[in-house]
């Protein structure tokens with residue numbers, strides 16, 4: 001699969017009534033209007049964790065240190081009808097950051113209870129991999145989108161071995 005390398009970084013915090021994850025409404029570009037994770041393209045010369053730290057700063061204005069990132073696995077998004085949209089995603093979780101998440105030109109962040117993710121406003125595939133990763137499973141996932149580039153045709157999940165960066 002030819003694919004752009006991207007990252008996603010999910011901030012997690014404990015609330016009085018359970019665990020919360022930071023997602024955001026995408027205001028521009030790919031996935032505009034959907035509730036998505038914070039992240040974006042890995043630039044030339046960057047590691048995935050460097051890109052994750054840069055993206056959280058650019059998109060929600062908080063500082064995350066690379067050594068506070070917890071690798072959660074990978075998701076390959078395969079768009080058979082639009083192969084130029086294929087993405088190979090390295091996913092991180094973190095419970096440590098500096099500053100308060102705030103809105104940028106790209107994303108309007110909000111906290112959601114892990115038990116009640118806004119799946120109807122997310123990519124249809126998200127419920128197949130995000131809860132598992134948040135719960136601490138380290139997995140490698142391949143999502144095949146349907147011909148409409150929205151619905152899920154197939155999801156394949158295997159346990160993940162951490163690669164060296």
Ligand SMILES: Nc1[nH]c(=O)nc2c1ncn2[C@H]1C[C@H](O)[C@@H](COP(=O)(O)OP(=O)(O)OP(=O)(O)O)O1
Pocket residue numbers: 006007008028029030031036037038039040041077087089123125126143
């Ligand atoms: N099927 C899918 N389900 C999902 O939950 N997230 C997806 C997805 N396909 C792509 N993504 C995510 C991965 C990646 O973090 C993001 C796309 O990257 P970007 O937000 O960086 O794209 P943009 O083109 O908006 O911005 P730039 O990279 O800044 O040009 O969408």
